[in-house]
Amino acid sequence: MSTTEARDGIAERLSRMVQVPTVSAHVEQTGAAPFHDFEALLLESYPLVHESLQFEKVTDFGLLFHWPGRTTGSPAVLMAHYDVVPVGDEDAWTHRPFSGDIVDGTVWGRGTLDDKGAVCVLLDAAENLLARGYVPERDVYLWLGGNEESYGTAAKAAVALFVQRDIRPWIVLDEGGAVVDEPLAGIRMDAAMIGVAEKGIATLRLTATSQPGHASAPPKLTATDRIARAVGRLRSNPFPARMPAVARDMFRAFSGGATGSMRYLLRIIAAVPWLGARVLASMGGEAAAVVRTTVAVTILEGGTAANVLPEEASAVLNVRIAPGDSAVSVARRVRRIIHDAGVTVRVEDHSDPSPISPNDNEQFALIAAAVTDAYPGTPSIPYIQMSATDGRHFHAICAATYRFAPLTMTGKQRESIHGIDEHVTVDALQRGERFYRTLIRSLPPTV
Numbered sequence: 001m002s003t004t005e006a007r008d009g010i011a012e013r014l015s016r017m018v019q020v021p022t023v024s025a026h027v028e029q030t031g032a033a034p035f036h037d038f039e040a041l042l043l044e045s046y047p048l049v050h051e052s053l054q055f056e057k058v059t060d061f062g063l064l065f066h067w068p069g070r071t072t073g074s075p076a077v078l079m080a081h082y083d084v085v086p087v088g089d090e091d092a093w094t095h096r097p098f099s100g101d102i103v104d105g106t107v108w109g110r111g112t113l114d115d116k117g118a119v120c121v122l123l124d125a126a127e128n129l130l131a132r133g134y135v136p137e138r139d140v141y142l143w144l145g146g147n148e149e150s151y152g153t154a155a156k157a158a159v160a161l162f163v164q165r166d167i168r169p170w171i172v173l174d175e176g177g178a179v180v181d182e183p184l185a186g187i188r189m190d191a192a193m194i195g196v197a198e199k200g201i202a203t204l205r206l207t208a209t210s211q212p213g214h215a216s217a218p219p220k221l222t223a224t225d226r227i228a229r230a231v232g233r234l235r236s237n238p239f240p241a242r243m244p245a246v247a248r249d250m251f252r253a254f255s256g257g258a259t260g261s262m263r264y265l266l267r268i269i270a271a272v273p274w275l276g277a278r279v280l281a282s283m284g285g286e287a288a289a290v291v292r293t294t295v296a297v298t299i300l301e302g303g304t305a306a307n308v309l310p311e312e313a314s315a316v317l318n319v320r321i322a323p324g325d326s327a328v329s330v331a332r333r334v335r336r337i338i339h340d341a342g343v344t345v346r347v348e349d350h351s352d353p354s355p356i357s358p359n360d361n362e363q364f365a366l367i368a369a370a371v372t373d374a375y376p377g378t379p380s381i382p383y384i385q386m387s388a389t390d391g392r393h394f395h396a397i398c399a400a401t402y403r404f405a406p407l408t409m410t411g412k413q414r415e416s417i418h419g420i421d422e423h424v425t426v427d428a429l430q431r432g433e434r435f436y437r438t439l440i441r442s443l444p445p446t447v
């Protein structure tokens with residue numbers, strides 16, 4: 001399919017989406033009006049999608065479109081979210097965050113990358129295919145969530161609906177990875193990073209109590225001592241480093257794009273997993289986060305006066321759980337490492353890591369082929385994502401759940417997500433539309 005089969009005006013359509021401030025964190029104050037406006041805008045911008053696909057709302061914030069295919073059964077679910085995070089200091093932005101300014105082939109504003117850009121290219125692809133009377137080989141669902149950024153329940157409700165209707169998707173594709181130029185610090189290559197899993201997250205609170213009293217004659221072990229000792233023990237006993245098969249595949253792919261000693265190092269990391277896991281763990285930061293469950297002490301509390309022993313002291317741990325661990329196993333290990341009956345460990349909230357979707361199946365190959373069509377010469381590389389997406393809810397009903405928005409994002413652009421000066425190029429939008437169009441056209445029939 002050539003790009004002439006794409007309708008003009010994709011940048012303008014995204015610009016108008018950006019101009020509707022669908023900030024889910026502010027919905028209590030603003031009410032649902034921006035969300036209704038956004039729905040109305042979609043109706044106006046995508047007449048064929050609304051005419052040809054069956055539409056229903058799931059909760060107040062989820063928009064579900066069903067596109068019947070030639071064969072029935074396990075559909076493709078293509079998803080994105082249309083809510084955005086707040087903008088912070090508007091004056092810090094080069095272009096007003098809700099201006100949707102189009103300047104020199106770039107669309108500016110909150111949501112251009114996360115995730116209205118994906119909403120736009122997905123709907124454009126569907127509209128363009130419908131304009132030619134295209135019928136997909138199997139059912140396609142388009143799912144647009146309106147409260148992903150506020151950890152809302154729309155996606156969960158959609159999954160419940162699928163379960164109730166006994167619909168088991170063949171593939172689910174949500175936001176997550178992108179086409180990047182530096183997939184990991186120090187590794188420069190163009191790559192389409194496809195999230196095959198996401199780490200879990202847990203908040204743990206450690207609490208110790210002791211007799212309050214004057215600080216001039218402290219007992220052997222105060223509440224603050226216990227917490228400090230617990231934190232120290234956790235620090236010197238990090239979670240074991242493990243190299244999942246998908247991470248090996250990722251480093252092998254990176255080695256193909258690296259040169260010199262970096263290439264050599266990446267090859268060793270991929271070839272000798274136990275050694276690779278140790279090397280990465282010792283590097284700290286992003287590299288270590290790939291191979292282990294990480295623990296960050298984010299809040300320390302205790303005491304109110306300089307000369308009074310506190311009655312209670314506590315530490316809050318932000319834990320990012322690697323696939324294979326769970327909140328339960330994390331709490332168990334933390335208790336064992338701390339080894340102090342005087343410190344209680346409570347899991348305040350948690351979301352377990354997702355299972356790992358395969359990267360050697362038909363679904364992954366389909367994504368990779370659509371990437372090649374839209375971004376010639378760009379390899380698709382699997383990775384485990386650090387942040388949470390709505391896609392995690394879909395793992396329960398689909399073993400082939402992937403996270404990738406088909407847009408180019410430089411390092412600077414990635415920083416602008418949830419930051420300032422978020423922007424997307426029109427070239428990326430055109431390629432993204434082409435990605436989805438190819439993907440939908442390549443879906444195999446169910447039988």
Ligand SMILES: [Zn+2]
Pocket residue numbers: 081114115148175
């Ligand atoms: Zn997002």
